[in-house]
Amino acid sequence: MEEEKKIFSEQKKSCVNCGAELTYKPGTSEIKCDYCGHEETIDQQEDEFKELELKPYLEEMGSLSHSEEITMLHCKNCGANQHIEENYKSLHCVYCTMPLIIEDAYKEDWILPGAVLPFQFDQKKSHQIFSKWVKELWFAPNNLKKAALDPEHTKGLYLPYWTFDAQLYATYTGQRGDYYYVSVPYTKTVNGKSVRGTRQERRTRWSPASGNVSGFVDDTLIKASNQRKNPIPSKIAHWNLQSLEPFNTNFLAGFVTEKYTIPLKDGHLSSTQEAERIARSWSRHDIGGDTQRVHSVNMSLSEETFKHILLPVYISAYQYNGKKYNFFVNGQTGKISGKRPYSFWKIFFFVLFIIALIALIVWLADTYGNQQ
Structure with a gap:
């Protein structure tokens, strides 16, 4: 375990020119210095992603063979657990913007990520996406635009997910x-x-129909954190996993990383349920015909492996009239989603306008009718 820690901690680099910490440059394979502009290429290993054998981890064996100790900060307001890189400038919760107290930091072991999907654009671009989206909102309060457009309220966050692979075999009975x-x-x-x-x-x-189906279930994606107050909208939670890179801490530099709070065993249970859904789908396809009924499926999984991966999202949070609102941008695709308040007065005057317009139409119709 100590060797593993050393390998990953040494990947953090300082600028050779001015000594400042280098941060990841989204959409590239570079880390850069925000002070003098110096850039270096991230040294990526040629190895494929590390798929970890599932059974030893579920049996709590070998849990230290691929783990690392990291510093965590817990938000007392919303409950988020965040790992903030040493060079991250702001110590505020990415979900609710509440200050995080550095003295409350604590150490925890986590299963090292096997892969990471790097941010494909920077904070400035995410700010432009926010700007365009907010400007197109109907009935938005004027100060909503000011709050949402403040770059300081936009944070880059790596979300933890589990992915599971397995060979699936199932027998079924049903009707064609x-x-x-x-x-x-x-x-x-x-x-x-x-x-x-x-x-x-x-x-x-x-x-009547019966038979068996088999195949490889690849990269079943299961969310590994549970944010009850500010969940990531499903609308933006879609990434192209073909763009995953082997894990390297340099990709995290300058961003916040959320630690998984859904244990591996619970993630595995969810992936098994998804595998059962896949088995039923394969069974229906195997039965054929115009429609199908599946009465029973007896499924087994073998050669199960998993990865802990990190996926990118930009988050903006602000307060409006004592209520918190969050906006989310997918850090790979640029897809945006969020909740927003409405301006009472804008809606009120719009309704008055519609009533006045209807009254005008009625008046014109009556006037025209009387002239006939």
């Missing part, structure tokens, strides 16, 4: 449904007369 059509007579009344005819009705012919 094939459509067929029959002519059905009918009678209807047309102009007071009864008219007879036929129409085609669809029926389903069911036959």
